[in-house]
Amino acid sequence: MGRRRRRVDEEASARAGAGARTLLDAIATLSRSLPTGPCPEIFRRAKFDRPEAAPALWELLFRLLAPLLADRAAASLGPGAQARWVKAVLCSHGYPRPALAQLPEDGSQGSRELLLAFSWLLARGPLLEWLLAQTCVKLGDQVPTFECEVLASPGLATPQMDAEGPVDLRCLQWLMGKLRFQWQQLICSQEEQCALLSKIHMYTWGCHSDRNLGHLSVTETEMLRDPEGSQQLLQALEQENAQLEAALEWRRYELVFWQWMDTVLGACPSEDPAVPTFQPSISEHGRGKLELVAQELQALKEELQALQELLRKEVLSRRQAWETQIGGLGHGPEWSAARQALQQAVDRELLALRQAWKQGKGPSLPQGPHRLVKIEAGSAEAQGLPVAEVIRALRSQEASLEAVLCRLQGQCRQELARLAGTVPGLIWILPPGR
Amino acid sequence: MAVLLQADCARRLVAELQGALDACAERQRQVEQSLRVSRRLLQAWEPAGTTALEPPPGSETKKDPSPACTPNPQDIKELELLTQALEKAIRVRKGISKTGERGRTPSLKPGSTALSPGTTASASPQSSSRTGHCSSRTRPTKGILQTKVPAKHHPEHRLPLAGNRSPVGIGAQATRLEPNHREQMTLSAAPHAAETFTLKEKGTLLQLPMAFRKVASRNSCLWTRLNSTQTSDATDATSAAKTQFLQKMQRSSSISSSRFSAVEVEMEAQCLQKACALLRLRMQEELSAAPEDWMQEYRCLLTLEGLQAMAGQCLHKVQELCTALTEQLPGPCLMGRPLKASLPCGDRVCTSWGPQLLLYSSTQELQTLATLRLRVAMLEQQVHLEKVLMAELLPMVSTQEPQGQPWLALCRAAYSLLCEGGERFLTILQEDPAD
Numbered sequence A: 001m002g003r004r005r006r007r008v009d010e011e012a013s014a015r016a017g018a019g020a021r022t023l024l025d026a027i028a029t030l031s032r033s034l035p036t037g038p039c040p041e042i043f044r045r046a047k048f049d050r051p052e053a054a055p056a057l058w059e060l061l062f063r064l065l066a067p068l069l070a071d072r073a074a075a076s077l078g079p080g081a082q083a084r085w086v087k088a089v090l091c092s093h094g095y096p097r098p099a100l101a102q103l104p105e106d107g108s109q110g111s112r113e114l115l116l117a118f119s120w121l122l123a124r125g126p127l128l129e130w131l132l133a134q135t136c137v138k139l140g141d142q143v144p145t146f147e148c149e150v151l152a153s154p155g156l157a158t159p160q161m162d163a164e165g166p167v168d169l170r171c172l173q174w175l176m177g178k179l180r181f182q183w184q185q186l187i188c189s190q191e192e193q194c195a196l197l198s199k200i201h202m203y204t205w206g207c208h209s210d211r212n213l214g215h216l217s218v219t220e221t222e223m224l225r226d227p228e229g230s231q232q233l234l235q236a237l238e239q240e241n242a243q244l245e246a247a248l249e250w251r252r253y254e255l256v257f258w259q260w261m262d263t264v265l266g267a268c269p270s271e272d273p274a275v276p277t278f279q280p281s282i283s284e285h286g287r288g289k290l291e292l293v294a295q296e297l298q299a300l301k302e303e304l305q306a307l308q309e310l311l312r313k314e315v316l317s318r319r320q321a322w323e324t325q326i327g328g329l330g331h332g333p334e335w336s337a338a339r340q341a342l343q344q345a346v347d348r349e350l351l352a353l354r355q356a357w358k359q360g361k362g363p364s365l366p367q368g369p370h371r372l373v374k375i376e377a378g379s380a381e382a383q384g385l386p387v388a389e390v391i392r393a394l395r396s397q398e399a400s401l402e403a404v405l406c407r408l409q410g411q412c413r414q415e416l417a418r419l420a421g422t423v424p425g426l427i428w429i430l431p432p433g434r
Numbered sequence B: 001m002a003v004l005l006q007a008d009c010a011r012r013l014v015a016e017l018q019g020a021l022d023a024c025a026e027r028q029r030q031v032e033q034s035l036r037v038s039r040r041l042l043q044a045w046e047p048a049g050t051t052a053l054e055p056p057p058g059s060e061t062k063k064d065p066s067p068a069c070t071p072n073p074q075d076i077k078e079l080e081l082l083t084q085a086l087e088k089a090i091r092v093r094k095g096i097s098k099t100g101e102r103g104r105t106p107s108l109k110p111g112s113t114a115l116s117p118g119t120t121a122s123a124s125p126q127s128s129s130r131t132g133h134c135s136s137r138t139r140p141t142k143g144i145l146q147t148k149v150p151a152k153h154h155p156e157h158r159l160p161l162a163g164n165r166s167p168v169g170i171g172a173q174a175t176r177l178e179p180n181h182r183e184q185m186t187l188s189a190a191p192h193a194a195e196t197f198t199l200k201e202k203g204t205l206l207q208l209p210m211a212f213r214k215v216a217s218r219n220s221c222l223w224t225r226l227n228s229t230q231t232s233d234a235t236d237a238t239s240a241a242k243t244q245f246l247q248k249m250q251r252s253s254s255i256s257s258s259r260f261s262a263v264e265v266e267m268e269a270q271c272l273q274k275a276c277a278l279l280r281l282r283m284q285e286e287l288s289a290a291p292e293d294w295m296q297e298y299r300c301l302l303t304l305e306g307l308q309a310m311a312g313q314c315l316h317k318v319q320e321l322c323t324a325l326t327e328q329l330p331g332p333c334l335m336g337r338p339l340k341a342s343l344p345c346g347d348r349v350c351t352s353w354g355p356q357l358l359l360y361s362s363t364q365e366l367q368t369l370a371t372l373r374l375r376v377a378m379l380e381q382q383v384h385l386e387k388v389l390m391a392e393l394l395p396m397v398s399t400q401e402p403q404g405q406p407w408l409a410l411c412r413a414a415y416s417l418l419c420e421g422g423e424r425f426l427t428i429l430q431e432d433p434a435d
Helices: A002-018 A020-033 A040-047 A051-065 A070-076 A079-092 A111-124 A127-135 A169-203 A218-225 A227-267 A289-327 A333-358 A387-421 B007-042 B073-095 B098-113 B125-134 B138-153 B155-164 B167-171 B199-205 B210-233 B236-251 B262-288 B294-326 B363-399 B404-419
Strands: A370-374 A426-429 B356-360 B427-430
Touching: A020 A040, A020 A227, A040 A051, A040 A111, A040 A227, A051 A079, A051 A111, A079 A111, A079 B262, A111 A127, A111 A227, A111 B236, A127 A227, A169 A218, A169 A370, A169 B007, A169 B199, A169 B363, A169 B404, A218 A227, A218 B007, A227 B210, A227 B236, A289 B262, A289 B294, A289 B363, A333 B262, A333 B294, A387 A426, A387 B262, A387 B356, A387 B363, A387 B404, B007 B199, B007 B363, B262 B294, B356 B363, B363 B404, B404 B427
Parallel strands: A370 B356
Antiparallel strands: A426 B427
């Protein structure tokens, strides 16, 4: 222990000796591994809270928080909206410094605060790795994903909507119908795409230089068909390699950066606790999802209370019945051993139950990038996740979501029936098929 | 009958639905884009594409940088003669020894490159018969493994070429014959317009360009390193420094560190929903069981007691979350579905970052997977929309005066949207009070 500490100290002092050079290297490496690759000078200026560094850092944070969205939506969102979005996301992830929310959204100041926010993200988890995985060049064919929050524009509750004034409920019904139709269409297109993918995989069987992959992907085949496009792909891949190299190198320099960040944090004037934390710079628009969560929690609370009450009664009566019937019989050592064994078995069972909700069941789809590989049925050589396993996990996910939807619809049915029950002379004829 | 929604309520609901529609449309656009690409690949490749199917760029001679683009009749004639000669050579060669040949493959490679790009053989009888037996799936795999060998031994031989050639050169090594023929001839479909390239017939002849293979393999190496050094390289000192930084940041803040963030509240709430459903299910199982002996009876009792305790713990957690929600900072609020897994957090560390392989064996399996995935996404969206609609419509129904046509129309519309997903309607008969 002591030795390790000494070693660490030695390392630290050695690095301190190397001085500013190492810090510059660290920041340069970090900057090279980031998607927007802000100029290293930005970081230094941010330490001194120089206003000119702020726009680049807002942009960086936006890119980090919405990696897949950036290209398309960044253009459509102005810097102000981007800044608002960054604030909202950081806040919902529990960012501890209220000073961030007070920053003006025009990017005119606050570079130090932004540097702190960036470092906070970086310190919390493997940000660079995650980011690289999100933005990596997709050479392989993927299972079509559907991530609303990625695809749709960032969901900030905004006041500007085309629907001004009252709207007929039939408009909602029409939109719902349209949505259902779009889903059907999507499923059909997707099926066709899968069939084509499978064909391409079969026809290029054995063409890949990587033995594990075997066949080509659409991107790779397309690259052979259209060499012009392949140049771009190659460049993108080379760029990714450079980022990966930088990310690997960063791990060696990281410590210096954190020591430096410590001084940045030290340079911040401490907050005055007397000042009321802050004035929200943006008026709140409508109800956000927190309100929905609050409602859900309320419903959950009631449900759990009912459940608990039911269990309490049941346990009470059974315990009494047990005591009167059999309780008197066994106080011997055999019984106490049996009882202990039973208790342990039950504990184990309930622990498993608890784990079932703590972690999802079975393997879900890989969160990051993945590549579809066609294998011959029954071949055991290939390394990877069998689709059959993912299908199983998705089926159970499907079932539980169906149950949730069903429960919610049931709640609505009850509630509406209750409301309608107050009106005499109404006959409800439910639609067929239920 | 028109049922008007108030402006703010309408705005929220329309925004939610529009968001869902936009997401769907965006996805549809993406699928159609990939459908276009895939369909084009499965059709006959156009000449512009087939010009890429040049011989392997081992040719130091570089006589003609773009031979396949400008075939003239004279060349074609010569080519045919040469093709015949080569075919003959192959027949003779085949007769000799195959085993010796394999060993010599690397050294023979330069020989093949001595052929000028123009002297490629068109799709010959050999190649088509070969395509025939390549459709058995194991052979080409072996074949490609063999072709890899020379490439590895002579990387320096081909790399510069890939680098300094025009973009066409990238696709240059596209098509190649299998190893026993490879060193003599390469296939180019270009000179013969009749010999169009289709993936179905000649897909197995494709080969990735060397430059690409090199960059791609470097890429996968780097991903492997990124995964493997993740834990070992992150020294104690670094992680200590990070923790210290986070703590110091927290201390400098006026916000208590113990509170849940909005994202955490959402995730915990989801988890508790699941817990509640599981507890209920387990309880029902226990209550409906008929114990056969006193042991089972006692066990049942213990289980119910355990469930009761767990329900209590869940309730406590719900209370905590409710408190945390009220402590949320005011500010811009996010709309839409939960931001699940949108950022890496300490406790949800992914073990592997690089591209993972997903193995499937049949088209049907792939289709099932894709459809299920969409179905799950759709259900998630439906559940979210259901909650949003419930929050808006139920209060509307309950606060309006429960009489008259407008109220009935509202009830009917609300019933359809809330209970039937908008798919079916209910019929309401009103008895005439006079009857």
